[in-house]
Amino acid sequence: MSELNTLFRKRIGIPENENVTFETLGYVLEKTAKTIPFENLCIIENNVSEITKDSLFNKILIRNEGGLCYELNSIFYFFLIENGFRAALARGVVYNHASQEFLSLGRTHVTILLTHEDQTYIVDTGFGGNLPLKPVPLTGEVVTSPNGEFRVKKAASEHGDYILEMKLAHKDTAWKTGYAYDSKKPISDVSEFNEIQTIIAEHEQSPFNKNPLITRITYSGNLTLTNTTFTKWADGNVTKEKIDNKRFKELAKQHFRI
Known part of the structure; x- marks a missing residue:
């Protein structure tokens, strides 16, 4: 292998x-x-x-x-x-x-x-x-x-x-x-x-060269992290947290191991 x-x-x-x-x-x-x-x-x-x-x-x-x-x-x-x-x-x-x-x-x-x-x-x-x-x-x-x-x-x-x-x-x-x-x-x-x-x-119209984005699927929905928000979908329910740069780094490590 x-x-x-x-x-x-x-x-x-x-x-x-x-x-x-x-x-x-x-x-x-x-x-x-x-x-x-x-x-x-x-x-x-x-x-x-x-x-x-x-x-x-x-x-x-x-x-x-x-x-x-x-x-x-x-x-x-x-x-x-x-x-x-x-x-x-x-x-x-x-x-x-x-x-x-x-x-x-x-x-x-x-x-x-x-x-x-x-x-x-x-x-x-x-x-x-x-x-x-x-x-x-x-x-x-x-x-x-x-x-x-x-x-x-x-x-x-x-x-x-x-x-x-x-x-x-x-x-x-x-x-x-x-x-x-x-x-x-x-x-x-x-x-x-x-x-x-x-x-x-x-490219100026690229959606990926302006702000950080991290997302992945979870067992109950998905997680999406940007430099301003952390959004969690779980069993059809959505929660959104406003964040700063320090919180971004914490969440990136906690939920995405980055």
């Missing part, structure tokens, strides 16, 4: 000798989402590294940090490959619900395409609090997890050929668009994501 495989299992808390199968992927995705946070601290601190397999390994499995979609889904992609899955990475465009349009940054979201028994699925560990927590087939079938309901709709557009839709638990009453992505352009070389990292770090 490779060091990446061993350390990834150690970080999320699954035994080294446990066989990871398609049937147990939901369990693995939940463990990953509850352990490794979605966060932009390296972007905020202007401390980014070139995106390579080694740099992702060091950041997420040695330094035990989190990351953004292109980091989290890339390391999970490598983990899937190590465990015998057929997978590729793909780029997509996130939908902005405030402006009711797709982000103008281009295809800056990274997701995973997994093929099992001639069926392709979306697998995503890098979409903040919107994670399906299970593989979602490209057939339109609705997948239900503790985080809500998810489906993939075929919809050709300038942004790709499929759209991930969701109804988050305790939050949404109607289907909403998550992101569009292109299944026809699979990616295996993560160096392509250096372009994404540059856009995220430098």
Whole structure:
């Protein structure tokens, strides 16, 4: 077993000798989402590294940090490959619900395409609090997890050929668009994501280069920490605490081990 495989299992808390199968992927995705946070601290601190397999390994499995979609889904992609899955990475465009349009940054979201028994699925560990927590087939079938309901709709557009839709638990009453992505352009070389990292770090309309953000799924909902607020969703109830920089550091360590 490779060091990446061993350390990834150690970080999320699954035994080294446990066989990871398609049937147990939901369990693995939940463990990953509850352990490794979605966060932009390296972007905020202007401390980014070139995106390579080694740099992702060091950041997420040695330094035990989190990351953004292109980091989290890339390391999970490598983990899937190590465990015998057929997978590729793909780029997509996130939908902005405030402006009711797709982000103008281009295809800056990274997701995973997994093929099992001639069926392709979306697998995503890098979409903040919107994670399906299970593989979602490209057939339109609705997948239900503790985080809500998810489906993939075929919809050709300038942004790709499929759209991930969701109804988050305790939050949404109607289907909403998550992101569009292109299944026809699979990616295996993560160096392509250096372009994404540059856009995220430098573009004036990037949502991730202005204020720190850390979030992860919990057993009862999710936690979101910014430099001004700490928001906790638990069993459909939400609490929000206004915080200062000292409290931010305390909460980052307490709830996210950062």
